[in-house]
Amino acid sequence: MEPSLRGIDFLEIEPYRDRPVQIGDIIAFFRPEVNTYVVHRVIQSTPSGVRTKGDNCPTPDSWRIPFEDVEGRAAAGWRGKRRIPLHPGKKGLYMARLCRLRETLLRVAFSSVEKFYDLLCRLGIIARISALLLPRKIAPRVILFRTTGYAGYGQAFILMGGRQVGRYDAHQGGWQIRKPYRLFVNEKDLPLF
Numbered sequence: 001m002e003p004s005l006r007g008i009d010f011l012e013i014e015p016y017r018d019r020p021v022q023i024g025d026i027i028a029f030f031r032p033e034v035n036t037y038v039v040h041r042v043i044q045s046t047p048s049g050v051r052t053k054g055d056n057c058p059t060p061d062s063w064r065i066p067f068e069d070v071e072g073r074a075a076a077g078w079r080g081k082r083r084i085p086l087h088p089g090k091k092g093l094y095m096a097r098l099c100r101l102r103e104t105l106l107r108v109a110f111s112s113v114e115k116f117y118d119l120l121c122r123l124g125i126i127a128r129i130s131a132l133l134l135p136r137k138i139a140p141r142v143i144l145f146r147t148t149g150y151a152g153y154g155q156a157f158i159l160m161g162g163r164q165v166g167r168y169d170a171h172q173g174g175w176q177i178r179k180p181y182r183l184f185v186n187e188k189d190l191p192l193f
Contacts, residue, residue, distance in 0.1 A: 011039065013072040021050055021067065024092035026074040029065050039074055041096060055096045120183060127186035137161065140185045156193060158185060168193055 013028050021027065025042045027050070040052035043060055049067055053060040077084045087095050110117075120126060131139065138161040145155040158166035158177060166177035166185065175190050 010078040011074045012076045012078070014075045015072045016070065021045055021070060021073075022089045024087075024089045024094075024096075026086050026088070026092065027052065027065075028071040028074060029069050030071065031063075037071070041092065043093075055099065117179070117183075121187065124186045124188060126183045130184045131186070134184070140165065140181070142191065156191075158190075160184065 011028070021042055023042050023045055026039060027042055028037055028039050029052075030036075031038050038052075040054045040057075040061060042050045043053045044051035046064070049064045050070070051060055051064055073088060074086050075088075076086055086092065127140075140158055140160050143157045143159055145157075156168035157164050158175070158181075160181060165181035166175055168174070169176050170193065173192070175187065177185055177187070
């Protein structure tokens with residue numbers, strides 16, 4: 001359901017009781033074939049049940065949910081101590097479309113500067129300057145855990161301050177560094193495992 005919800009959010013689920021399920025509601029329902037709860041937005045309501053679609057999915061779900069299988073409506077999400085209200089009905093559909101439009105615009109905007117960003121990262125100019133200017137407390141550093149991770153490898157991370165900004169991916173044989181932190185890390189100086 002990203003960008004409306006994230007996987008780490010806690011949800012407030014309200015039972016429907018006598019209210020009807022509306023198009024645009026975010027509902028929770030159990031899918032026994034995958035043995036999990038699913039939280040998706042209602043896109044169609046018929047006498048036999050509802051059709052749903054995740055906000056981040058390009059196509060509607062292939063199943064129809066009978067009304068008796070709907071656990072309730074997601075009223076809000078909790079991200080840490082912050083309560084994020086979720087909008088039901090047509091306002092919810094509008095908000096989901098607005099979020100998708102925003103994500104698309106951001107993706108287009110960033111793709112136009114992506115080559116320049118990659119060039120800056122490869123040259124390491126900003127990384128060399130930041131190595132001189134950043135306090136040691138927040139400068140990028142590699143942390144290696146000797147415990148075994150995937151396929152018997154140790155785990156290695158890049159930290160800036162208290163934030164994990166990258167990790168070594170043993171399967172791909174290289175470092176995965178989040179944007180924009182990659183600008184501050186001189187990749188040529190990183191160890192390979």
